[in-house]
Amino acid sequence: MPFARNQWYVAAYSNEVGRELLARTILGEPLVLYRATAGTAVALADRCVHRRFPLSQSRLDGDTIVCGYHGFTYDETGSCVFVPGQQRIPRTARVAGYPVVEQDTLVWVWIGDAEPDPGTIPRAPWLDDPGYTVVRGMAPLNARYGLLVDNLMDLSHETYLHGGYIGTPEVANTPITTTVDEEKGVVHVSRHMDDAECPPFYARSTGIQGRITRWQDIEYHPPCLYLLHSRIAPQGVYPPAEGPDSAAFHAEIVYAITPSTEHTTYDFWAVARDFAVDDESVSEYLYQSNHTVVMQDVTALNTLEQVIAAEPERYQELSINIDTGGLAARRLIERMIGAPTVGASR
Amino acid sequence: MTVPDGLPTGDRLYRIHWLPGTDTLRGTCHCGAERTADDPVELWQWLLDHPRDHLAQRAVPATRRTPADAARRTSVPA
Numbered sequence: 001m002p003f004a005r006n007q008w009y010v011a012a013y014s015n016e017v018g019r020e021l022l023a024r025t026i027l028g029e030p031l032v033l034y035r036a037t038a039g040t041a042v043a044l045a046d047r048c049v050h051r052r053f054p055l056s057q058s059r060l061d062g063d064t065i066v067c068g069y070h071g072f073t074y075d076e077t078g079s080c081v082f083v084p085g086q087q088r089i090p091r092t093a094r095v096a097g098y099p100v101v102e103q104d105t106l107v108w109v110w111i112g113d114a115e116p117d118p119g120t121i122p123r124a125p126w127l128d129d130p131g132y133t134v135v136r137g138m139a140p141l142n143a144r145y146g147l148l149v150d151n152l153m154d155l156s157h158e159t160y161l162h163g164g165y166i167g168t169p170e171v172a173n174t175p176i177t178t179t180v181d182e183e184k185g186v187v188h189v190s191r192h193m194d195d196a197e198c199p200p201f202y203a204r205s206t207g208i209q210g211r212i213t214r215w216q217d218i219e220y221h222p223p224c225l226y227l228l229h230s231r232i233a234p235q236g237v238y239p240p241a242e243g244p245d246s247a248a249f250h251a252e253i254v255y256a257i258t259p260s261t262e263h264t265t266y267d268f269w270a271v272a273r274d275f276a277v278d279d280e281s282v283s284e285y286l287y288q289s290n291h292t293v294v295m296q297d298v299t300a301l302n303t304l305e306q307v308i309a310a311e312p313e314r315y316q317e318l319s320i321n322i323d324t325g326g327l328a329a330r331r332l333i334e335r336m337i338g339a340p341t342v343g344a345s346r
Numbered sequence: 347m348t349v350p351d352g353l354p355t356g357d358r359l360y361r362i363h364w365l366p367g368t369d370t371l372r373g374t375c376h377c378g379a380e381r382t383a384d385d386p387v388e389l390w391q392w393l394l395d396h397p398r399d400h401l402a403q404r405a406v407p408a409t410r411r412t413p414a415d416a417a418r419r420t421s422v423p424a
Contacts, residue, residue: 175364179360180361324389
Protein backbone atom coordinates (compact mmCIF):
# COMPACT_ATOMS: atom_id res chain seq x y z
CA MET A 1 0.00 0.00 0.00
CA PRO A 2 1.25 3.54 -0.66
CA PHE A 3 2.88 5.69 2.03
CA ALA A 4 1.97 9.05 3.50
CA ARG A 5 5.12 11.07 2.88
CA ASN A 6 5.88 14.48 4.35
CA GLN A 7 5.04 13.22 7.81
CA TRP A 8 6.90 12.52 11.04
CA TYR A 9 7.57 8.88 11.94
CA VAL A 10 9.10 7.20 14.95
CA ALA A 11 12.41 5.68 13.90
CA ALA A 12 13.56 4.42 17.28
CA TYR A 13 13.36 4.76 21.01
CA SER A 14 15.83 7.26 22.40
CA ASN A 15 17.75 4.54 24.20
CA GLU A 16 18.29 2.67 20.94
CA VAL A 17 20.24 5.55 19.43
CA GLY A 18 23.75 5.73 20.80
CA ARG A 19 27.31 5.34 19.67
CA GLU A 20 26.51 2.16 17.78
CA LEU A 21 25.19 2.66 14.26
CA LEU A 22 21.54 1.68 13.96
CA ALA A 23 19.89 0.75 10.65
CA ARG A 24 16.17 1.38 10.09
CA THR A 25 14.27 1.45 6.82
CA ILE A 26 11.35 3.86 6.89
CA LEU A 27 8.89 4.29 4.02
CA GLY A 28 11.33 2.31 1.92
CA GLU A 29 14.22 4.69 2.68
CA PRO A 30 17.24 3.11 4.42
CA LEU A 31 18.46 5.26 7.32
CA VAL A 32 21.40 5.06 9.68
CA LEU A 33 21.00 6.59 13.12
CA TYR A 34 23.54 7.49 15.77
CA ARG A 35 24.12 9.94 18.59
CA ALA A 36 26.72 12.66 18.12
CA THR A 37 29.15 13.38 20.92
CA ALA A 38 27.12 16.46 21.89
CA GLY A 39 24.15 14.16 22.49
CA THR A 40 21.99 14.97 19.48
CA ALA A 41 20.47 12.16 17.45
CA VAL A 42 21.47 12.04 13.79
CA ALA A 43 19.74 10.30 10.86
CA LEU A 44 21.41 9.98 7.47
CA ALA A 45 20.71 8.00 4.32
CA ASP A 46 22.24 4.57 4.84
CA ARG A 47 24.02 4.32 1.51
CA CYS A 48 27.46 5.65 0.71
CA VAL A 49 27.18 7.90 -2.31
CA HIS A 50 30.19 6.18 -3.86
CA ARG A 51 29.24 2.50 -4.23
CA ARG A 52 26.13 2.30 -2.00
CA PHE A 53 27.78 0.46 0.88
CA PRO A 54 25.53 0.66 3.97
CA LEU A 55 26.92 3.24 6.34
CA SER A 56 25.26 1.32 9.18
CA GLN A 57 27.84 -1.41 8.56
CA SER A 58 30.67 1.09 8.84
CA ARG A 59 32.13 2.88 11.89
CA LEU A 60 31.92 6.12 13.78
CA ASP A 61 34.96 8.37 14.12
CA GLY A 62 33.93 11.12 16.49
CA ASP A 63 30.82 12.62 14.92
CA THR A 64 31.59 11.33 11.43
CA ILE A 65 30.85 8.02 9.77
CA VAL A 66 33.70 6.38 7.89
CA CYS A 67 32.39 4.12 5.15
CA GLY A 68 33.54 0.56 5.75
CA TYR A 69 34.24 -0.03 2.07
CA HIS A 70 36.47 2.82 0.77
CA GLY A 71 36.59 5.31 3.62
CA PHE A 72 34.31 8.06 2.35
CA THR A 73 33.64 10.08 5.50
CA TYR A 74 30.45 12.00 6.27
CA ASP A 75 29.65 14.55 8.93
CA GLU A 76 26.40 14.94 10.89
CA THR A 77 24.73 16.82 8.04
CA GLY A 78 25.59 14.16 5.47
CA SER A 79 28.33 16.23 3.81
CA CYS A 80 31.35 14.27 2.72
CA VAL A 81 34.48 15.59 4.44
CA PHE A 82 37.01 13.05 3.17
CA VAL A 83 37.48 10.85 0.12
CA PRO A 84 40.38 8.41 -0.28
CA GLY A 85 43.50 9.24 -2.22
CA GLN A 86 42.69 12.74 -3.45
CA GLN A 87 42.31 16.29 -2.19
CA ARG A 88 39.22 17.30 -4.14
CA ILE A 89 35.91 16.24 -2.69
CA PRO A 90 33.31 16.02 -5.47
CA ARG A 91 30.51 18.54 -5.10
CA THR A 92 27.88 15.82 -5.15
CA ALA A 93 29.59 13.78 -2.44
CA ARG A 94 26.96 13.86 0.26
CA VAL A 95 24.19 11.71 1.64
CA ALA A 96 20.77 12.95 2.62
CA GLY A 97 20.29 14.08 6.19
CA TYR A 98 16.87 13.65 7.80
CA PRO A 99 15.28 16.12 10.22
CA VAL A 100 15.20 14.56 13.68
CA VAL A 101 13.23 15.50 16.78
CA GLU A 102 13.65 13.63 20.03
CA GLN A 103 10.60 13.93 22.23
CA ASP A 104 8.90 11.79 24.86
CA THR A 105 11.75 9.24 24.56
CA LEU A 106 10.90 8.76 20.89
CA VAL A 107 13.16 9.61 17.97
CA TRP A 108 11.02 11.12 15.23
CA VAL A 109 12.28 11.59 11.67
CA TRP A 110 10.68 13.56 8.86
CA ILE A 111 10.28 11.60 5.66
CA GLY A 112 9.57 13.84 2.71
CA ASP A 113 10.69 16.86 0.76
CA ALA A 114 8.40 19.50 2.25
CA GLU A 115 9.51 21.75 5.10
CA PRO A 116 8.94 19.93 8.41
CA ASP A 117 7.16 21.52 11.34
CA PRO A 118 8.17 19.92 14.65
CA GLY A 119 5.10 21.47 16.23
CA THR A 120 2.89 18.96 14.43
CA ILE A 121 4.47 15.95 16.17
CA PRO A 122 1.85 14.37 18.46
CA ARG A 123 2.81 13.92 22.10
CA ALA A 124 3.07 10.87 24.36
CA PRO A 125 4.22 12.57 27.58
CA TRP A 126 3.66 9.54 29.85
CA LEU A 127 6.69 7.87 28.31
CA ASP A 128 8.93 10.49 29.90
CA ASP A 129 7.00 11.31 33.08
CA PRO A 130 8.47 10.34 36.46
CA GLY A 131 4.95 9.72 37.73
CA TYR A 132 4.62 6.79 35.36
CA THR A 133 6.51 3.54 34.95
CA VAL A 134 6.96 2.31 31.39
CA VAL A 135 7.55 -1.07 29.80
CA ARG A 136 8.16 -1.09 26.08
CA GLY A 137 9.38 -3.00 23.07
CA MET A 138 9.44 -3.10 19.30
CA ALA A 139 8.24 -5.95 17.12
CA PRO A 140 9.11 -6.06 13.44
CA LEU A 141 6.01 -6.99 11.49
CA ASN A 142 5.99 -8.79 8.16
CA ALA A 143 2.78 -7.05 7.20
CA ARG A 144 1.73 -3.72 5.72
CA TYR A 145 1.15 -0.93 8.20
CA GLY A 146 -2.54 -0.64 7.34
CA LEU A 147 -3.18 -4.01 8.93
CA LEU A 148 -1.77 -2.77 12.23
CA VAL A 149 -3.91 0.37 12.01
CA ASP A 150 -7.00 -1.77 11.44
CA ASN A 151 -6.00 -4.00 14.34
CA LEU A 152 -5.51 -1.22 16.86
CA MET A 153 -8.56 0.80 15.86
CA ASP A 154 -10.90 -2.13 16.48
CA LEU A 155 -10.24 -3.49 19.95
CA SER A 156 -13.10 -5.97 19.76
CA HIS A 157 -10.46 -8.41 18.54
CA GLU A 158 -9.13 -8.49 22.11
CA THR A 159 -12.01 -10.77 23.04
CA TYR A 160 -11.03 -13.39 20.50
CA LEU A 161 -7.31 -13.00 19.79
CA HIS A 162 -6.21 -11.97 23.27
CA GLY A 163 -8.58 -13.91 25.53
CA GLY A 164 -6.86 -14.80 28.81
CA TYR A 165 -4.66 -11.69 28.63
CA ILE A 166 -6.57 -8.46 27.91
CA GLY A 167 -9.73 -9.72 26.24
CA THR A 168 -13.06 -10.33 27.93
CA PRO A 169 -16.54 -10.75 26.41
CA GLU A 170 -17.52 -7.16 27.24
CA VAL A 171 -14.95 -5.64 24.89
CA ALA A 172 -16.58 -7.06 21.78
CA ASN A 173 -20.09 -6.56 23.16
CA THR A 174 -19.86 -2.90 24.14
CA PRO A 175 -20.86 -0.29 21.56
CA ILE A 176 -18.31 2.35 20.59
CA THR A 177 -18.46 6.02 19.78
CA THR A 178 -16.20 7.23 17.01
CA THR A 179 -15.28 10.87 16.52
CA VAL A 180 -13.20 12.39 13.76
CA ASP A 181 -11.70 15.79 14.50
CA GLU A 182 -11.22 17.19 11.03
CA GLU A 183 -9.22 20.21 12.17
CA LYS A 184 -6.72 18.25 14.24
CA GLY A 185 -6.71 15.18 12.01
CA VAL A 186 -7.37 12.82 14.93
CA VAL A 187 -9.67 9.81 15.24
CA HIS A 188 -11.14 9.03 18.67
CA VAL A 189 -12.79 5.73 19.52
CA SER A 190 -14.41 5.42 22.92
CA ARG A 191 -15.60 2.22 24.53
CA HIS A 192 -16.82 2.54 28.12
CA MET A 193 -17.65 -0.73 29.86
CA ASP A 194 -19.61 -0.11 33.06
CA ASP A 195 -19.57 -3.66 34.37
CA ALA A 196 -16.92 -5.95 32.97
CA GLU A 197 -14.85 -8.94 33.87
CA CYS A 198 -11.34 -7.97 34.87
CA PRO A 199 -8.82 -9.59 32.51
CA PRO A 200 -5.65 -11.09 34.02
CA PHE A 201 -3.54 -8.25 32.58
CA TYR A 202 -5.24 -5.80 34.94
CA ALA A 203 -6.29 -8.14 37.76
CA ARG A 204 -2.72 -9.16 38.48
CA SER A 205 -1.20 -5.73 37.96
CA THR A 206 -3.74 -3.68 39.95
CA GLY A 207 -4.81 -6.26 42.52
CA ILE A 208 -8.48 -5.56 41.82
CA GLN A 209 -10.65 -8.54 42.64
CA GLY A 210 -14.07 -8.78 41.12
CA ARG A 211 -15.68 -6.88 38.29
CA ILE A 212 -14.52 -3.55 36.97
CA THR A 213 -15.53 -0.42 35.16
CA ARG A 214 -13.22 -0.36 32.17
CA TRP A 215 -12.80 2.53 29.77
CA GLN A 216 -10.88 2.43 26.53
CA ASP A 217 -10.38 5.80 24.85
CA ILE A 218 -8.34 5.70 21.68
CA GLU A 219 -6.67 8.71 20.08
CA TYR A 220 -5.11 7.98 16.72
CA HIS A 221 -2.88 10.66 15.27
CA PRO A 222 -2.26 9.36 11.78
CA PRO A 223 -0.12 8.16 10.35
CA CYS A 224 2.16 7.09 13.18
CA LEU A 225 1.01 7.63 16.77
CA TYR A 226 -1.72 5.64 18.51
CA LEU A 227 -2.70 6.27 22.11
CA LEU A 228 -5.05 4.15 24.19
CA HIS A 229 -6.10 5.74 27.47
CA SER A 230 -7.09 2.77 29.60
CA ARG A 231 -8.98 3.46 32.84
CA ILE A 232 -9.56 0.56 35.23
CA ALA A 233 -11.57 0.89 38.45
CA PRO A 234 -13.62 -1.32 40.74
CA GLN A 235 -17.07 -1.70 39.22
CA GLY A 236 -19.17 1.42 39.68
CA VAL A 237 -16.28 3.75 40.52
CA TYR A 238 -16.26 6.77 38.21
CA PRO A 239 -14.05 9.87 38.06
CA PRO A 240 -15.00 12.58 40.54
CA ALA A 241 -16.53 15.78 39.25
CA GLU A 242 -13.42 17.62 40.36
CA GLY A 243 -9.94 16.65 41.40
CA PRO A 244 -7.74 13.71 40.50
CA ASP A 245 -9.18 10.37 39.50
CA SER A 246 -7.20 8.68 42.24
CA ALA A 247 -9.59 5.77 42.83
CA ALA A 248 -8.83 4.39 39.37
CA PHE A 249 -5.79 2.82 37.72
CA HIS A 250 -4.57 4.35 34.48
CA ALA A 251 -2.51 2.75 31.76
CA GLU A 252 -1.44 4.77 28.75
CA ILE A 253 -0.86 2.34 25.92
CA VAL A 254 1.27 3.88 23.19
CA TYR A 255 1.96 2.47 19.75
CA ALA A 256 4.04 3.97 16.99
CA ILE A 257 3.13 2.48 13.64
CA THR A 258 6.05 3.05 11.32
CA PRO A 259 5.93 1.64 7.80
CA SER A 260 9.26 0.11 6.85
CA THR A 261 8.60 -1.29 3.39
CA GLU A 262 5.35 -1.90 1.55
CA HIS A 263 5.04 -5.21 3.33
CA THR A 264 6.84 -4.67 6.64
CA THR A 265 6.22 -2.42 9.63
CA TYR A 266 7.89 -1.44 12.89
CA ASP A 267 5.45 -2.02 15.74
CA PHE A 268 6.69 0.13 18.64
CA TRP A 269 4.65 -0.53 21.78
CA ALA A 270 4.71 0.83 25.32
CA VAL A 271 2.61 0.56 28.46
CA ALA A 272 2.89 3.46 30.92
CA ARG A 273 1.10 3.11 34.25
CA ASP A 274 0.40 5.35 37.21
CA PHE A 275 0.06 2.49 39.71
CA ALA A 276 2.56 0.17 41.35
CA VAL A 277 5.20 2.42 39.84
CA ASP A 278 8.00 1.02 42.02
CA ASP A 279 6.97 -2.61 41.81
CA GLU A 280 9.37 -4.37 39.48
CA SER A 281 7.35 -7.57 39.56
CA VAL A 282 4.41 -5.66 38.06
CA SER A 283 6.71 -4.22 35.39
CA GLU A 284 7.98 -7.69 34.54
CA TYR A 285 4.45 -9.10 34.42
CA LEU A 286 3.13 -6.28 32.22
CA TYR A 287 6.13 -6.53 29.93
CA GLN A 288 5.73 -10.26 29.45
CA SER A 289 1.96 -10.04 29.06
CA ASN A 290 1.98 -7.18 26.59
CA HIS A 291 4.82 -8.78 24.65
CA THR A 292 2.70 -11.91 24.37
CA VAL A 293 -0.30 -9.85 23.20
CA VAL A 294 1.81 -8.01 20.62
CA MET A 295 3.21 -11.28 19.32
CA GLN A 296 -0.32 -12.68 19.01
CA ASP A 297 -1.09 -9.68 16.80
CA VAL A 298 2.15 -10.11 14.87
CA THR A 299 1.34 -13.74 14.11
CA ALA A 300 -2.18 -12.87 12.98
CA LEU A 301 -1.14 -9.88 10.85
CA ASN A 302 1.76 -11.75 9.24
CA THR A 303 -0.75 -14.39 8.23
CA LEU A 304 -3.12 -11.75 6.88
CA GLU A 305 -0.34 -10.22 4.81
CA GLN A 306 0.25 -13.56 3.13
CA VAL A 307 -3.46 -14.00 2.55
CA ILE A 308 -3.77 -10.57 0.96
CA ALA A 309 -0.68 -11.08 -1.17
CA ALA A 310 -2.19 -14.28 -2.61
CA GLU A 311 -5.75 -13.10 -3.19
CA PRO A 312 -7.19 -11.82 -6.44
CA GLU A 313 -7.47 -8.06 -6.90
CA ARG A 314 -10.59 -6.22 -5.79
CA TYR A 315 -11.45 -8.59 -3.00
CA GLN A 316 -14.59 -7.18 -1.42
CA GLU A 317 -14.20 -7.10 2.35
CA LEU A 318 -17.08 -6.57 4.74
CA SER A 319 -17.24 -3.86 7.38
CA ILE A 320 -19.64 -3.79 10.35
CA ASN A 321 -20.20 -1.53 13.35
CA ILE A 322 -16.96 -2.49 15.10
CA ASP A 323 -15.03 -1.13 12.08
CA THR A 324 -16.30 2.43 12.36
CA GLY A 325 -13.03 3.72 13.83
CA GLY A 326 -10.83 1.79 11.45
CA LEU A 327 -12.71 3.14 8.47
CA ALA A 328 -12.20 6.69 9.74
CA ALA A 329 -8.49 6.06 10.18
CA ARG A 330 -8.17 4.71 6.68
CA ARG A 331 -9.78 7.82 5.26
CA LEU A 332 -7.39 10.19 7.05
CA ILE A 333 -4.40 8.16 5.87
CA GLU A 334 -5.71 8.16 2.32
CA ARG A 335 -6.11 11.92 2.52
CA MET A 336 -2.51 12.26 3.67
CA ILE A 337 -1.29 10.12 0.82
CA GLY A 338 -3.18 12.26 -1.65
CA ALA A 339 -2.21 15.60 -0.15
CA PRO A 340 1.54 15.92 0.41
CA THR A 341 1.34 18.83 2.86
CA VAL A 342 -1.62 17.67 4.89
CA GLY A 343 0.51 17.56 8.05
CA ALA A 344 0.69 21.34 8.00
CA SER A 345 -3.04 21.59 8.51
CA ARG A 346 -2.98 20.02 11.95
CA MET B 347 -5.48 13.04 34.96
CA THR B 348 -5.02 12.68 31.27
CA VAL B 349 -7.92 10.30 30.80
CA PRO B 350 -10.73 12.17 29.08
CA ASP B 351 -13.91 12.31 31.08
CA GLY B 352 -16.11 12.76 28.04
CA LEU B 353 -16.07 12.82 24.32
CA PRO B 354 -13.81 15.14 22.37
CA THR B 355 -15.06 18.61 21.59
CA GLY B 356 -14.30 20.90 18.68
CA ASP B 357 -15.74 22.87 15.80
CA ARG B 358 -15.38 20.32 13.03
CA LEU B 359 -16.24 16.93 14.43
CA TYR B 360 -17.92 14.02 12.73
CA ARG B 361 -19.29 11.54 15.21
CA ILE B 362 -20.83 8.09 14.93
CA HIS B 363 -22.57 6.62 17.96
CA TRP B 364 -23.36 2.95 18.04
CA LEU B 365 -26.66 3.11 19.87
CA PRO B 366 -26.57 0.81 22.91
CA GLY B 367 -28.81 -2.21 22.72
CA THR B 368 -29.20 -1.94 18.96
CA ASP B 369 -27.27 -2.58 15.76
CA THR B 370 -27.94 1.00 14.70
CA LEU B 371 -25.35 3.70 14.13
CA ARG B 372 -26.20 7.37 14.43
CA GLY B 373 -24.00 9.82 12.56
CA THR B 374 -23.81 13.45 13.62
CA CYS B 375 -22.22 16.14 11.52
CA HIS B 376 -20.65 19.29 12.97
CA CYS B 377 -23.49 21.26 11.44
CA GLY B 378 -25.98 19.34 13.54
CA ALA B 379 -27.42 17.13 10.83
CA GLU B 380 -27.99 13.53 11.85
CA ARG B 381 -28.73 10.27 10.15
CA THR B 382 -29.00 6.68 11.28
CA ALA B 383 -27.78 3.63 9.40
CA ASP B 384 -26.69 0.07 10.01
CA ASP B 385 -23.66 0.24 7.72
CA PRO B 386 -20.61 2.27 8.79
CA VAL B 387 -19.35 2.59 5.22
CA GLU B 388 -22.63 4.13 4.11
CA LEU B 389 -22.76 6.44 7.12
CA TRP B 390 -19.22 7.74 6.68
CA GLN B 391 -19.98 8.33 3.02
CA TRP B 392 -23.01 10.42 3.95
CA LEU B 393 -21.06 12.41 6.55
CA LEU B 394 -18.22 13.13 4.20
CA ASP B 395 -20.42 14.06 1.28
CA HIS B 396 -22.14 16.50 3.54
CA PRO B 397 -19.74 19.50 3.50
CA ARG B 398 -21.46 20.91 0.44
CA ASP B 399 -24.35 21.72 2.74
CA HIS B 400 -22.00 23.18 5.36
CA LEU B 401 -20.70 25.75 2.94
CA ALA B 402 -24.18 26.91 2.08
CA GLN B 403 -25.12 27.20 5.75
CA ARG B 404 -22.05 29.19 6.67
CA ALA B 405 -23.11 31.88 4.22
CA VAL B 406 -26.16 32.56 6.40
CA PRO B 407 -25.38 34.19 9.77
CA ALA B 408 -26.95 32.21 12.60
CA THR B 409 -28.99 35.18 13.83
CA ARG B 410 -30.65 35.56 10.46
CA ARG B 411 -31.60 31.92 9.92
CA THR B 412 -35.25 31.40 9.24
CA PRO B 413 -37.26 28.54 10.71
CA ALA B 414 -37.05 26.94 7.30
CA ASP B 415 -33.22 27.06 7.48
CA ALA B 416 -33.28 25.48 10.91
CA ALA B 417 -35.59 22.75 9.73
CA ARG B 418 -33.32 22.04 6.79
CA ARG B 419 -30.36 21.59 9.13
CA THR B 420 -32.00 18.73 10.94
CA SER B 421 -33.86 17.03 8.18
CA VAL B 422 -31.23 16.04 5.68
CA PRO B 423 -32.74 13.29 3.55
CA ALA B 424 -31.68 9.85 4.61
